Amino acid sequence: MKRLIIATALAGAILAPTMALAAKDSVTFAQRLEPPGLDPRTGAAAAISLTTLYNVYEGLTRIDETGAVQPALAESWTISDDGLTYTFKLLEGVKFHDGADFDSSDVKYTFEANAAEDSQNKRKDRFEIMESIETPDANTVVIKLKERRPDLLEQLGESTAVIVDPASDATNATQPVGTGPYKLDSWTKGDSLKLSAADTYRDKDSIAIKNVTIRFIGDGTARLAALLSGDVDATDVPTELLSSDSLKEDFNIIVGNTNGEVILSTNNANEALSKLKVRQAIAHAINRQEIIDGAMFGYGTPIGSHFAPHHPDYVDLTNTYPYDPELSKKLLAEAGYPDGLELSLKLPPVDNYARQGGQIVASQLEKAGFKINIENVDWPKWLDEVYKKKNYDLSIVAHVEPMDIGIYARENYYFNYNNEKFNEVVAAAESAATPAERTELLQTAQKILAEDAVNGYLFQFPRIYVVRKGLNGVWEDLPLFATDVARMSWSE
Secondary structure, eight states: OHHHHHHHHHHHHHHSOOOOOOOTTEEEEEESSOOSOSOTTTOOOHHHHHHHBTTTBOOSEEEOTTSOEEESSEEEEEEOTTSOEEEEEEOSSOBOTTSOBOOHHHHHHHHHHHHSTTOOOTTTHHHHTEEEEEEEETTEEEEEESSOOTTHHHHTTSGGGOOOOGGGGGGTTTSOOOSSSEEEEEEETTTEEEEEEOTTOTTGGGOOOOEEEEEEOOOHHHHHHHHHHTSOSEEOOOGGGTTOTHHHHHEEEEEEEEEEEEEEEEOTTSTTTTSHHHHHHHHHHOOHHHHHHHHHTTOSEEOSSSSOTTSTTOOOOTTSSOOOHHHHHHHHHHTTOTTOEEEEEEEOSOIIIIIIHHHHHHHHHHHTTEEEEEEEOOHHHHIIIIIITOOOSEEEEEEOSTTOGGGGGSTTOTTOOOOHHHHHHHHHHHTOSSHHHHHHHHHHHHHHHHHHTOSEEEEEEEEEEEEETTEEOOOSSBSSSOOOGGGOEEOO
């Protein structure tokens, strides 16, 4: 039945009158998820960053396609010998979309607000580590840290560190005001969002794409149909549809890397799941390659901890608990569940890795003696029940922040994991004096997570993107979730 629906949808797209290609100064993207708001400092959803980062908002630095740090609102910086003081020289002549001048006071306001007691920033800890923020003049910011942070420049290029206009801070979720190359024109909830080149942007003449439409299309077949009909220029497509002959002539298929780890999120505070043998039973029940083949049609790299395989400090720990469902049953019995264990599995609205992957994971766990009750939920419910209230047993989600292994040390994070040794190792890594010391500590942290089987570590999420031929500048790799439209253009 599913094949018939797909075939019918594709046929309709092919037979429909081909629409004129996008104007050379316009582009339309499709996203599977709509952002719940447009302020990346107050929301955890990747769709916020994907929509606004480097388009509407900017930080002191930016991360390019290769993962390297580049200047943004800061044109240069110096770091003290002890690694505790960062002095940033800011660009001059920068304006916010509302016409307000950008200067050092905006940086101070933003970072202090991010660290405030009532801050909703998911990386609040990165700003709490700032002992002081001084503004000796309008174009200089001096940040003094309580302890070393070798990754600070990278962190300041992420969505949680974008700089906002104090006057618009309270309304950025619906009426975002940044310094970026694009401003919000309209947002039709449930349908699309439109951006246009900002007259206030300091380098507006360099922007080839003047108008941006982002459509929210949850169904993968519908996104493919939108591509084929000419309504959309670039989007992700379910892996099972990538072989469509219709894509070969007019589109390029990009296959790259992301920093997204797909995990079987586990509530370690659950009475049963707090037992190591139960978590080990789950780990032994998981066949990663079967999940990758079944949910992702072979796209993805198995992982054994919360770390990206392409990172230079990665350790392959996939064999810590090899696939062995019979051993899972034995461990369950030893943990006090000889007749099996019933658990809920709450799945967010992502078809491939979550919904399809969830079915496969549930089947694997049931072969190992578990009884899994699947509950499909929308993103607001997932964020409320799983992420905020921690009312869940298991879930499947892609963690998309680059180098976010430190979340396991965060108090009251939704994994409910607390290991003092791990916390100490991560803290030491964050303030390591040398790269070699940091590597050793990060590898130790990975081994602790793997041995504790804190979560079910499944696979690294690939970057698979379909782009209409002629659209240049689309990132192959996705080191963080951003759609960097200002660096795109159409071929003549």
